Amino acid sequence: QQQVKQSPQSLIVQKGGISIINCAYENTAFDYFPWYQQFPGKGPALLIAIRPDVSEKKEGRFTISFNKSAKQFSLHIMDSQPGDSATYFCAASDEGSQGNLIFGKGTKLSVKP
C-alpha cells in the first residue's frame, strides 16, 4: 500500500520556468511533510519541509503548497535552473512513527538550458 503518491515520474522544464511536483497522502495522522533533493551518486538532502498548520512555506525559489482537506501538497520551483536537475522526493511522517519517513516514488527533474 503506497501511502504517499507522487507525480509526475519525470519532468522536463526550460530554464527560467516553473517546476511543479505533486504529492497526495492517505494517512491523516501525518504531520510532517519534507521534500528531499537527490543528485546522482548522492544521498537525499532536505530541501524544505512543512507542517499542516500552514498552507504555504517559501524558501528562496522553493515553495511548498499544502492542502489539508484534499490531503495534497506540492513543490514549486520558480525560475528553474539547470543546477536544479535532480530527483525530488516528497515524504511524510507522524510523531507516532518515531519520525520514520514514508517517501513518494520520486520525480526526475531535467531543466533544459
Place this chain on the structure above:
Amino acid sequence: DSGVTQTPKHLITATGQRVTLRCSPRSGDLSVYWYQQSLDQGLQFLIQYYNGEERAKGNILERFSAQQFPDLHSELNLSSLELGDSALYFCASSKWSTGATTDTQYFGPGTRLTVL
C-alpha cells in the same frame, strides 16, 4: 556533506553471502535510520535505532538485522543475499526520535550493493 558517513561505498558479492554495512551518524545525533532504495520500490524505511535501542521497524526482511553500538555508529547486516537485495542502502541520522520538524534526518552518501 551531511556529516553522516557510510562504508563501504560499493559492495559486490554473490548470492547466499553475508555483508555488513557501516554508518557513523552526525556528531550529536542519537537516532540512526536505515533505508533501502531500489528502482522498483523507491526509498523504503527499514529500521531505526535511538541511543542503542531499536525504536521502529519497517519493511525489513528477517534475513536483515542491525544494531547501534555505544559510540552510536550502526551496522546493517544482510545475510543469505539474493539478487533482489541489490540496491542502494542509506543511513540517516537525527538528533532525537520525535519526528518533529526540527528533527531533520540527514542522509549519508549510501552503499551500493550488487549481488551477482
